Amino acid sequence: MSSGTLFFGTGPWATFDDDHEGPRGGKLLAEVRERSPFAVFCEGGRIAATGDLATLRARHRGALEVDLGARTVVPGFVDPHTHPVFAGSREDEFEWRNTGRTYQEIAREGGGIRKSVRQLRAASDADLVANLRATADAFLALGTTTIEAKSGYGLSPEDELRSLRAVREVAATHPLGIVPTFLGAHEFPDEYRDDREGYVRLLVEEMLPRVVAEGLATACDVFCEEGVFDVGQSRRILKRARELGLAVKIHADEITSCGGAELAAEVGALSADHLVHVSTNGMQDLLQSGVVPILLPATSFVLRLARDAPAKAMMDLGLPVAIATDFNPGSSPTRSMPLVMTFACVRYGLTAAQALTAATVNAAHAIGAGNRIGRLKPGFEADLIALDLPNVRHLPYRFGENFVAVVVKAGEIVVDRRR
Numbered sequence: 001m002s003s004g005t006l007f008f009g010t011g012p013w014a015t016f017d018d019d020h021e022g023p024r025g026g027k028l029l030a031e032v033r034e035r036s037p038f039a040v041f042c043e044g045g046r047i048a049a050t051g052d053l054a055t056l057r058a059r060h061r062g063a064l065e066v067d068l069g070a071r072t073v074v075p076g077f078v079d080p081h082t083h084p085v086f087a088g089s090r091e092d093e094f095e096w097r098n099t100g101r102t103y104q105e106i107a108r109e110g111g112g113i114r115k116s117v118r119q120l121r122a123a124s125d126a127d128l129v130a131n132l133r134a135t136a137d138a139f140l141a142l143g144t145t146t147i148e149a150k151s152g153y154g155l156s157p158e159d160e161l162r163s164l165r166a167v168r169e170v171a172a173t174h175p176l177g178i179v180p181t182f183l184g185a186h187e188f189p190d191e192y193r194d195d196r197e198g199y200v201r202l203l204v205e206e207m208l209p210r211v212v213a214e215g216l217a218t219a220c221d222v223f224c225e226e227g228v229f230d231v232g233q234s235r236r237i238l239k240r241a242r243e244l245g246l247a248v249k250i251h252a253d254e255i256t257s258c259g260g261a262e263l264a265a266e267v268g269a270l271s272a273d274h275l276v277h278v279s280t281n282g283m284q285d286l287l288q289s290g291v292v293p294i295l296l297p298a299t300s301f302v303l304r305l306a307r308d309a310p311a312k313a314m315m316d317l318g319l320p321v322a323i324a325t326d327f328n329p330g331s332s333p334t335r336s337m338p339l340v341m342t343f344a345c346v347r348y349g350l351t352a353a354q355a356l357t358a359a360t361v362n363a364a365h366a367i368g369a370g371n372r373i374g375r376l377k378p379g380f381e382a383d384l385i386a387l388d389l390p391n392v393r394h395l396p397y398r399f400g401e402n403f404v405a406v407v408v409k410a411g412e413i414v415v416d417r418r419r
């Protein structure tokens with residue numbers, strides 16, 4: 001008698017013909033193969049086998065059987081860049097930007113990240129956990145089975161630790177996969193605006209060691225940008241994080257070209273994110289150092305940025321681009337990876353297959369989890385979604401609705417909207 005679950009259907013499922021294990025750039029970015037029918041046997045939270053239904057059925061007679069019908073099956077989305085720990089909202093800034101003010105003007109006047117910092121500091125631990133739990137539900141309902149979650153609206157030792165403890169609590173009790181990142185270097189808090197060196201010292205000497213001592217994060221990120229953390233400050237923070245055993249990531253070249261991509265390569269970052277103004281040298285450096293570029297097209301859309309990240313140039317160079325929501329209360333309040341896929345196709349010229357690879361395999365590598373999530377392959381975590389769509393190309397094309405019918409996380413059905 002065998003246990004486990006056998007998911008099957010007549011529709012197509014997304015896989016690859018090759019055995020390439022790393023992030024997928026160049027031709028590999030586009031080479032998604034849609035096969036049908038679909039049959040996957042899962043056991044112990046992992047995919048144990050894919051293949052022919054009759055064979056799998058014969059081999060696993062006691063398995064629970066789940067018929068996904070004619071739906072399209074793809075790996076659960078991996079969202080490799082989110083800021084989900086916050087309180088309150090910033091719809092006023094959304095309107096101000098739309099009626100003519102810039103992100104930087106709003107930030108200078110105390111809005112933006114600094115407003116979210118005031119809101120988070122006033123919120124209780126219970127509120128942070130409740131908000132994050134609701135957010136985790138929303139991610140799952142939209143087909144995302146793993147997110148990277150950054151702190152960064154606390155900006156004091158206690159409030160950053162509180163943020164990461166909220167992430168730990170939700171991660172331990174919610175089916176959504178959550179990979180935590182410390183982003184104490186998101187902005188300078190008001191009390192350190194005239195002592196920036198003092199805040200960098202606080203990050204390096206107190207906050208990072210405490211985050212590591214409590215085991216609250218697997219990576220450290222920095223907002224490297226004109227007016228925020230310069231390249232020198234970012235380098236000190238990221239090098240200290242690496243010494244302490246954390247992986248590193250960078251918000252790089254979003255609003256100006258300031259050498260963020262080059263720094264990402266120098267410090268061996270997992271990912272360099274945004275890259276709207278990345279230099280040609282910066283792109284070469286990313287390629288040579290194996291840094292995954294994460295593009296955040298929803299943010300560019302909401303901020304009404306005049307230019308797009310040079311995604312075409314990155315893809316031509318062979319970079320394994322990933323995409324993310326950048327979910328946050330200011331510049332990207334969406335949790336929808338399908339919507340981000342649509343933006344990536346329309347604004348950056350990706351095909352549906354490229355966008356799917358960017359939202360799954362490459363996104364998983366961008367958070368250091370490419371060997372366990374993001375693919376429908378034996379040995380990988382059984383994270384898959386069934387869509388009320390006839391094929392993968394409909395996914396970015398039919399934007400604005402949720403076509404996710406079933407979400408399976410670690411072999412368990414966690415969302416079921418089958419009619």
Ligand SMILES: [Zn+2]
Nearest residue numbers: 081083251326
């Ligand atoms: Zn961000």
